Amino acid sequence: MEDLTKLSSEQNAALVVLSFLQADCSNAEYGKAVLSLGKELTDAWIQSCDDDGAIESDGHLPCTSIAASIDDIEPLVELYWPGGRDEAAALQEVAAGLRVIAEQLQQQAVEQAARNLHRSVMSTPSDQWLDLLKCEVQRAMRQGVGLEQLPQERVMMALSLTLVKQVCEHAPRLLRGLFNTALQYISPPRAR
Structure with a gap:
């Protein structure tokens, strides 16, 4: 598995989460929501790319070259990643x-934590969801999830x-x- 510390960009993290x-x-209904989210992310990334046809400063071809190939296709991470299939495969490997x-x-433990999180997010404003997620992860980790060797x-x-996901x-x-x-x-804090 790739070292997770190498996934520093927000886009890489988004692709890992989406793939997962x-x-x-x-x-x-959930599948449709994931498909919609994937298309929304793709559209946002395409809009953020150079549209002049030149190679971008990071060495990648413009995102517009992938735009035509992704319409009406079930989402897969490699379709969203402007860096190509090799980089997308590495991200999918991390998610796998x-x-x-x-x-x-x-x-x-996971089912109980998911029930707790679901109940909490239904009655809490979305700006507090990060704290709720952290709390449930920490609670489940304290209970012991049986993977201390990892x-x-x-x-x-x-x-x-x-x-x-649950x-x-x-x-x-x-x-x-x-x-x-x-x-x-899951994303490291950005330097300001």
Whole structure:
């Protein structure tokens, strides 16, 4: 698995979270919400790119060259990443590794934490969701999730994304807000 500290950009973190959330969408309404979120992210990234056809300062081709290829296609991370399939594959590998950890988490602790988070976000303003997510992750970690042999940063990231996914599968309308909350939680603070 790639070192998570290498994923410093907000876009990389968003792609990892999106890849994690889009896997195994069993709820049709949730699947539509993830698809919509993916298209929204793609549109935002395309709009932020140079439109003059020149190679960008980071060496990538302009995003507009991918715009035509992604319409009406089920979202996959490589479609959103302007850096190409190799970089997208690395991000998907990180998300897959987090899903493996998430599958190993003790189901009872995760289900209880997801119920607590769902109940809390339904009665709390969205600007407080980050604190609620942190609290539930810390509570579940204190209870013991059975993965003490793994790096705790990865376990906490997998647990937080699992909680977000479980809440959103039951309440897809919360996806955008909890997606942004998860990004705040797993992204390192920016230097100001």
